[in-house]
Every structure is written in C-alpha cells, then in structure tokens.
Amino acid sequence: MLAFLLTLMLLLGIVIVLAYAERKVAAFMQDRMGPTEAGPYGSLQSVLDVLKLLQKEDIVPAAADKKLFKLAPILIFAAVFAGFAVIPFTPDLIPAGIGIGVFYLLAIISLDVVGLLMAGWGSNNKYAMLGAMRSVAQIVSYEIPAGLAILSVVMICQSLDFQEISYQQGVLLNRFPGLEFEKNWLFGIEALGINTTNIGGITTWNIFRAPLLLVAFVIYFIASLAESNRAPFDIPEAESELVAGFHVEYSGFRFAILFLAEYSMMVLVSLVAVILFLGSWNTPLPNLTTLKLANWTTGTVGELSGILWGGFWLLSKTFVLLFLQLQIRWTYPRLRVDQLMYLCWKVLTPVALVIVLLAGIWRLLMV
Amino acid sequence: MKKSSVTHKTGFWEVVKSLLSGLRLTWRHFRNADKRRAPVPVMDENYFKQPEGLVTLTYPYEAIPVPENGRYRLHNEIDDCIVCDLCAKICPVNCITIESVKATEEIGMTSDGTKKRLYAPVFDIDMAKCCYCGLCTTVCPTDCLTMTPVYDFAEVDIKNMIYHFTDLTPEQAEEKKQLLAKQQEEMAAAKAAALAARKQQ
Numbered sequence: 296m297l298a299f300l301l302t303l304m305l306l307l308g309i310v311i312v313l314a315y316a317e318r319k320v321a322a323f324m325q326d327r328m329g330p331t332e333a334g335p336y337g338s339l340q341s342v343l344d345v346l347k348l349l350q351k352e353d354i355v356p357a358a359a360d361k362k363l364f365k366l367a368p369i370l371i372f373a374a375v376f377a378g379f380a381v382i383p384f385t386p387d388l389i390p391a392g393i394g395i396g397v398f399y400l401l402a403i404i405s406l407d408v409v410g411l412l413m414a415g416w417g418s419n420n421k422y423a424m425l426g427a428m429r430s431v432a433q434i435v436s437y438e439i440p441a442g443l444a445i446l447s448v449v450m451i452c453q454s455l456d457f458q459e460i461s462y463q464q465g466v467l468l469n470r471f472p473g474l475e476f477e478k479n480w481l482f483g484i485e486a487l488g489i490n491t492t493n494i495g496g497i498t499t500w501n502i503f504r505a506p507l508l509l510v511a512f513v514i515y516f517i518a519s520l521a522e523s524n525r526a527p528f529d530i531p532e533a534e535s536e537l538v539a540g541f542h543v544e545y546s547g548f549r550f551a552i553l554f555l556a557e558y559s560m561m562v563l564v565s566l567v568a569v570i571l572f573l574g575s576w577n578t579p580l581p582n583l584t585t586l587k588l589a590n591w592t593t594g595t596v597g598e599l600s601g602i603l604w605g606g607f608w609l610l611s612k613t614f615v616l617l618f619l620q621l622q623i624r625w626t627y628p629r630l631r632v633d634q635l636m637y638l639c640w641k642v643l644t645p646v647a648l649v650i651v652l653l654a655g656i657w658r659l660l661m662v
Numbered sequence: 663m664k665k666s667s668v669t670h671k672t673g674f675w676e677v678v679k680s681l682l683s684g685l686r687l688t689w690r691h692f693r694n695a696d697k698r699r700a701p702v703p704v705m706d707e708n709y710f711k712q713p714e715g716l717v718t719l720t721y722p723y724e725a726i727p728v729p730e731n732g733r734y735r736l737h738n739e740i741d742d743c744i745v746c747d748l749c750a751k752i753c754p755v756n757c758i759t760i761e762s763v764k765a766t767e768e769i770g771m772t773s774d775g776t777k778k779r780l781y782a783p784v785f786d787i788d789m790a791k792c793c794y795c796g797l798c799t800t801v802c803p804t805d806c807l808t809m810t811p812v813y814d815f816a817e818v819d820i821k822n823m824i825y826h827f828t829d830l831t832p833e834q835a836e837e838k839k840q841l842l843a844k845q846q847e848e849m850a851a852a853k854a855a856a857l858a859a860r861k862q863q
C-alpha cells in the first residue's frame with residue numbers, strides 16, 4: 296500500500312513536471328515564450344491545468360455506450376500504472392520485486408490497447424473510433440520490435456528480473472544474491488582480458504557490455520515512441536485531422552486521467568529504456584585507478600546515500616530520454632499510416648530479429 | 663548541371679544525416695532561448711534583423727513601440743476645437759456626431775489664435791465604426807483632432823466604444839441653449855422694433 300501511494304505521488308510529480316516541460320520546450324524550440332503567467336516562469340501552469348480539469352463537468356455523450364465510456368480511462372491508467380510496480384527505483388527499492396518483471400511489464404502494458412478500444416468504441420464518435428483503431432493497430436504492431444529488442448537484452452542478461460538486470464550493469468554486480476562470482480568484461484568479451492567488474496560506470500551499461508544492444512536500444516526507443524502515441528507516430532491523435540483521437544469525447548476528470556495515462560506511458564517507456572539499456576540506477580562515472588568515481592557516486596546499498604544516488608541517476612537518465620522524446624515531437628513531421636507500418640514491419644522487425652540472433656551469439660562469447 | 667539542393671537523397675546514411683540535422687536545428691533554437699527580442703520599433707533598421715532568440719513578447723507588459731505616423735485611436739482636444747463640423751462632413755462612415763450651439767459672445771481663442779464662437783454639447787466619435795482613414799485629422803483646421811499611439815482599447819460593452827469629447831455637462835448645454843434663445847428673442851424683438859420704427863417714418 297505504501298509503495299502504491301509513493302509510486303503514485305512520484306508519478307504525479309514527474310508528470311506535472313513533464314507537462315510543464317513539454318510546453319516550455321515546445322515554446323523555446325519554436326522561439327516562443329511558453330507559459331509565463333502562473334507562478335515564476337509559469338511553473339505552476341500544469342498544476343493549475345489539473346485543478347481546472349478537476350472542476351470541469353464530466354460529460355457523458357447521450358449516445359455513448361455509458362459503461363465502456365466510463366470504465367475506459369480507469370482501465371487505461373490502471374494498465375500503465377501497474378507497469379510501474381516492477382520498476383526498481385534504487386538498489387533496494389522496488390514496489391514489487393518479482394522474478395519475471397520484464398514479462399509481466401510487457402503483458403500488463405498490452406492491456407492498454409483494450410482500454411483504448413473501449414474508449415474509442417464507447418464514445419460513439421467517428422473520430423474517436425478511427426483514432427482508437429489506428430492507435431490499437433499501431434501499438435500492437437510496434438510491440439513486436441519493442442519486444443524483440445527487450446528479448447535481446449534478456450538474452451544477454453539471462454534474466455527477466457529488472458533488479459538483477461540493474462545489478463549486472465554496475466559495480467554492485469557481486470552484491471546481488473546469485474551473482475557473487477559473475478564478472479563483467481569490456482564489451483562482454485572475456486578474450487579481450489579487460490575486467491570491468493570493479494570499474495563500473497558507463498563501461499558496464501548494457502549498451503557497452505554488448506555494443507550491439509545500442510542498435511536494440513534505438514529500435515526500442517523508436518518503438519516506444521509509437522507505443523506511447525508520441526510524434527512522429529501520433530497518427531492516432533493527429534490533432535489536425537482526427538481532432539484528438541480516441542479521447543475527443545472526454546472531459547473533466549476522465550480526460551485528466553487519460554492525459555495522466557499518456558504521460559505516464561512516456562515516463563514508463565523511458566524508465567524501461569534506462570533500466571534495460573542505459574545502466575538503470577547505476578552511475579555513469581567509472582572507477583579510474585585511484586579516483587573511485589563509481590564508488591563515490593553509488594553510495595552504500597541499504598543506506599540513505601544509496602537510495603538518493605540510485606534515484607538521482609535513474610531519474611536524471613530518464614529525464615534525458617524524456618527530453619529527447621519532446622525534442623523529437625517538435626522536430627519531425629508526422630508519418631503517414633503506410634510509412635508507419637512500413638517502418639515497423641519491413642525495417643524494425645527484421646533488424647530486431649537479427650539483433651536477437653546476434654545477441655545469442657554474443658552471449659556465447661561472454662561466458 | 664544537377665543542383666544538389668533539389669536532388670532527392672535516399673539511402674540509410676542520408677536519412678540519418680537529415681534526421682540529425684533536424685535535431686540540431688531544434689536544439690540550436692532551444693539553446694538560444696535565453697536571448698530575447700529587443701523592443702525596437704519598426705522604424706529601426708534592426709527591426710527585421712533578429713538572428714536568434716525568442717521573438718514573442720509578454721504583451722501587456724512589453725510592447726513594440728508604434729510609429730508616430732500610424733493611425734490608431736482618435737483624440738479631440740476640445741479646447742482647440744472650433745466646432746466647424748468639417749470632420750463630421752468628411753468622415754466616410756459618419757461616425758462623428760457633432761451638435762453645435764452658437765455662443766452669445768466670443769468664448770475664447772484656440773491655441774493657434776482662431777476665435778471660438780460655438781459650443782459643442784455633443785461631440786461623439788464611434789470608434790467601433792471608425793475605419794481609421796485619418797481624413798478627419800487632415801481637414802481639421804485647428805489640428806485639434808489627432809491620432810494617438812493607443813491601439814489596445816477593446817471594450818466588453820460596445821456602447822463604451824463611443825467616445826464623448828464634449829466638455830459641457832447637459833445642464834451647461836441647456837443653459838447655453840437658453841442663453842442663445844434669449845439673445846435671439848431679444849435680437850428679433852429689437853429687429854421688429856427697428857422695423858416698426860422705420861415703417862412709422
């Protein structure tokens with residue numbers, strides 16, 4: 296229960312910061328000022344937006360399928376929020392440390408699709424229906440390259456546990472029960488003879504342990520943009536043609552929930568990208584002979600310093616990825632539906648399949 | 663000769679290059695967001711030369727100065743107005759309403775030395791109808807009707823768009839009217855008396 300509340304609070308905080316950042320970043324990239332009125336530099340803008348939404352009337356269209364319409368936002372948010380249960384925030388802080396976290400995450404996020412379809416169908420509105428159909432087609436398609444990219448990480452790490460994958464990517468490797476005698480080698484190849492177990496930092500991040508995961512990371516990042524309906528893959532929302540896609544009929548509190556779910560999805564996919572590819576809560580600074588940068592910036596596991604450093608690195612890496620998502624939204628134009636499907640089925644999926652194969656071979660070199 | 667700018671670039675690396683150049687562009691604008699537009703008026707030679715930085719202003723707090731010869735809200739300096747009605751006549755949309763009352767004696771001088779002989783109990787300009795052609799300001803013989811640099815004067819109630827420039831209260835106007843009527847009566851009486859006197863001769 297405590298973990299539930301803490302995670303919810305943390306998520307709300309991040310989403311509010313993100314919504315504000317989105318508006319400011321968009322404004323700056325377009326040489327505008329963005330919000331300036333509410334609070335210093337408009338920083339209270341998104342808080343006020345939420346308060347405004349909560350005061351609004353909750354309109355249910357007369358011709359809508361009321362049960363589906365009312366239930367959909369809750370289902371969508373629940374599906375995304377449930378994904379946070381297996382995210383390790385620090386070396387010893389994880390809402391639910393289950394051994395098959397990766398599998399669980401992929402499964403529970405797919406539930407999102409059902410909610411989207413319920414919202415689109417229940418609204419009894421052609422824009423909502425079109426938006427929902429596009430959204431579902433897109434998310435289901437892009438789950439394949441994303442899943443394959445994640446699979447290659449799982450093959451390299453030989454684990455479905457987010458916490459174990461996290462431990463593998465830093466100086467704390469041998470502290471994880473069951474990994475006491477594991478060793479990290481530069482690029483994962485023992486034959487090179489450079490032991491990075493105690494060097495840590497960026498050299499033990501998954502994209503360095505097996506450099507081909509860099510390609511997997513790019514594939515995952517592209518697919519995750521599509522999964523969270525972000526530009527340039529925002530055809531389900533397509534403000535200019537579909538008004539707003541599946542949530543066009545929603546207002547007030549239910550719209551706020553949908554909005555929250557959308558931004559939570561962005562945060563979640565970024566968190567997963569950081570954990571699987573960019574060293575999770577591990578510091579990027581390596582230990583150099585006498586400068587024990589990695590040890591200094593890791594803290595002690597189980598103490599406050601460990602929690603603070605872990606949370607700091609995880610969140611700062613996540614925010615870098617989130618910024619990249621925002622920047623991409625304000626840089627690239629939207630893809631056409633056929634281009635979207637082309638990219639997914641003819642480019643990303645085959646490349647991801649090859650990566651999975653190569654990851655298997657790489658793993659053989661690592662042991 | 664093939665122009666490189668119009669050739670269609672294909673291939674993986676070209677695509678990656680163009681994607682990166684897009685990101686570079688937005689990143690450059692993001693980085694320059696600490697620079698601001700200077701509030702220089704359009705007359706300034708640097709007005710169109712802003713290489714980088716934010717271009718918008720926080721309007722009610724900051725504004726770009728307007729040129730002096732621009733056409734914005736009208737103002738009538740009623741002390742200088744001789745109520746000649748020229749402006750009302752030339753106005754293409756009839757938005758100036760003037761009523762005049764002759765004064766019984768000379769009221770005073772305008773600042774350029776013209777004698778004032780008329781009161782204006784009504785001098786209304788309907789800014790909602792005004793098309794800012796500026797004709798009224800050019801015909802005004804005493805230059806009392808002018809354009810001000812004020813352009814932000816929207817109103818919730820459209821009645822407030824009618825500007826009243828008269829300096830007489832309704833009571834004063836009534837008083838002046840009665841004075842005039844009395845004087846005219848006296849003059850008519852005097853005239854009748856003179857006429858009667860002439861007839862008797």
Ligand code: SF4
Nearest residue numbers: 753792793795796798
């Ligand atoms: S500016 Fe033109 S339209 Fe406006 S009051 Fe003067 S003459 Fe009439």
Ligand code: SF4
Nearest residue numbers: 743744746747749802
């Ligand atoms: S033209 Fe000028 S002087 Fe004549 S009535 Fe109009 S404002 Fe007054």
